Amino acid sequence: MARRGSVGGRCTVVMVVCVGVLLGCLASQAYAVDTIFVGGAVVTMEGEGDVFEALAVTDGRIAAIGAEAEIRGLRVSGTKVVDLAGGALLPGLIEAHAHPLVTAVLGQMADVSGFTHESRAAVMGTLRAAAEETWVGDWILAYGWDPVMVPDLSPLTLAELDEIAPERPMLVLTQMLHQAYINTAGYEEVGISKTTPPPGGGGEFQKDASGELNGVLYEVGAIDAILGRLPEPPTGALELLLSLQQAKYAVAGYTTVGVLGARARNDNPIPLYARLADAGSAPVRSMVYALPAQLETEIAEAPAHRRFALKGVKLYVDGSPYTGGAAFADPYRDTALTRERMGLVAGHRGHVMYEHDALRDEVRRHHAAGRQIAVHVQGEVAIDLTLDVFDEVLAEVPRDDHRHRLEHNALITGAQLARAKRLGLTPSFFIDHIYFYGASLPDIVGQTRAARFMPLGSARRAGHRASIHTDNPATPIGPFRALRTAVTRTTRDGNTVLGPEERVSTYEGLEALTIDAAWQMFEDEERGSLRVGKVADFVVLSRNPLDVPADDLDEIEVVETWIDGARVRTSPWTWNNATLAVRVAASMARSFLLGE
């Protein structure tokens, strides 16, 4: 039979069995095939070389995979035929780690990012414009301050912020969300003074040498303390924003999104994800890892649609490499970039946010409760602490196949990867650091450490099933940019290949976006590859990635996305969104007219 790609004996057997099983079903009962996909490559991700001609869907699940003639033969009246038009059908992509609601909310703020600004003057211009635009009395909010990507971006001072916004509260969030700047009116609005105790969670309301607040909110604990005190948005607004945001992931080819710490505000946004899934129209599935405090809330699962699941808990052990928060074993380099733009002192090392015993108790609590644990770790010190703690807890309370996760892993070493493998921990890599920050990394950590940043190749050689992620909003949605980066390790300026030995093949990169990401979420029995009986979650692509030169991988276009055997509607004009919009308008009218 004709097939694309290489043909392996095993695949032929698999296919014959698939079709055989299906024919058996057809013989025994009325078996209506809803949809068939033909005219392109069906890339199953069940094994390299498993590429077929056609696929059939019945009742939201894959019914058969095989040669076009055989699959066409399964048609009954009413079977829909989707022509792949020379493109490819793959399992729906899986974003291993993102923050959809944070992205949705931050999308409403003034954008001061390095994706759209090239100089400090330009960034300051945007901040000034933002201060003029918003209504008097409102917060002025900006997101994306990025001293690594914007070449001359020295730290924002409290005096500058007070000059831009002398009366109204103003908050500027850094791109990686591990630091923020606030003005004097902002401190007053949320009731923070120099005598306010630290916010917890490793956060700091930073002060200058004379003990006065200096406008810097350091780390997640301090930022979340402020976000939680911002005015409430109108009823339904967050839900609408989240729904619109989820459609953007679907447009990019994702069918499942890992929500690693549902941050945004102090109140718990997880029920929002569950409600949207319950409405049945959620454009992507949400696999949520809650912050510890959020586990107290009763959360209704949505089993009918399976577009929401509470998977586990998210912990932060260190911070971002670009705010000095990553707990590296060796100091940051002392360069103009680290000193003048990132504001670090010579010899700076990031610190871990937990004492050993405190982290052990936290991990033991969640592990003993049977939860999957995902831990934010970037530097070797944070990773060592985390591995030590898991070593202890697993010795006390053994559990097979726990798949506890290590998130980001900038400088994880070969020895740490081997130890993580022995302990059953699984890494997810923030591969975009190479693309967006790779050109600056030698100035932050030096050439040698830069070359081993986000070592996906080493992880695979150590036997790991690793995933890759964009940590959106930390970097923009872009699965094929992430794939290209994993495969080429090329930086955005195109001039450097950073750590060529960490490159992986296109097939391996796709595994990190599909089946291996599914495995990390305990979803591999249902999705992540194309196999008879699995759920019909697909992405239709303009080209088969396995036939595309590595440098062009980010030019692949997503034609459409399918969940549960149905094409995902990515237009904002869905019935559910319209209903939410009406609720928002009603709530705004009430507060305007009645002052509620």
Ligand SMILES: [Zn+2]
């Ligand atoms: Zn994250």
